[in-house]
Amino acid sequence: MKFYETTIKETEIYAGNYLNLMNVQVELPNGKLSNRDIIKHPGACAIIPFISENEIILVEQFRKPLERTLLEIPAGKLNKNESPITCAHRELEEETGYKAKDMIYLGKIATAPGFCDEIIHLFKATNLYDGTKSCDEDEFTDIKRFTLDEMKLMIKKGEIIDTKTISILSYL
């Protein structure tokens, strides 16, 4: 593979609840050695749920790293050995209280390829029906409805900055 960097040594610096931090010594294409800090992430799913033909659901949530509340499409981490489609159905119901008859795979995104292996699988959910909202015990969220045009305007105005929420529009 072009510009391939061979792993010489991999050292675990920290094993967190779901994030692991590794230091990887690599051999560069020119034969020299370098070190890269890499965050290992289990991967995730994100879903754009259509509650009507032109209306979608976003989740409002405080994000401690940014010290602010963000509007995002519903999303969540893959459980161990969980398939993306199963994760998408589970997270949609947990975060919004809706189930979806139809869940269509749209594509995948790499959120921070310079230092993290996180891949988010994107889905479109339609034909929603009532399920049960059940957030994690450390998650506090609200759900809100917007038209697609309102969502696009909020992106242009800088009111939506979450990259998975912005990226998913390219696949619709």
Next chain:
Amino acid sequence: MKFYETTIKETEIYAGNYLNLMNVQVELPNGKLSNRDIIKHPGACAIIPFISENEIILVEQFRKPLERTLLEIPAGKLNKNESPITCAHRELEEETGYKAKDMIYLGKIATAPGFCDEIIHLFKATNLYDGTKSCDEDEFTDIKRFTLDEMKLMIKKGEIIDTKTISILSYL
């Protein structure tokens, strides 16, 4: 602020070359305590450079966290005390070998707000002229030209998965 989480204690777990890993104990909106691992990142800029009216430049680069080569818009981390616009001009020239007469601010994205504070500032570069390519000594890259339509098609086909590259289309 809605659902605000108050910091009780912040502990540095690891200080890397440019990434720092913190463990933050927070008080949740219901008064209970929780812990969050947070990656501190200096922030970055990404630029979509128009080499002609409808043709843009992408950078091909091996990304060790994903063990593959990606096509991305040129981007790079903010130096200490560097403004986003200065960073955008510097990174454009370093990564592509072009300077830009015009650099327009488009907006900002949060790449992984669940666990990382990285913000990427997005710019559109036009009226390019020759400068000097000068990558970091551990960076090996190629530059390639595509039309906007080719870029959009590569996203739909899953050949471009980098989220800043996908997100920037929403601001054009």
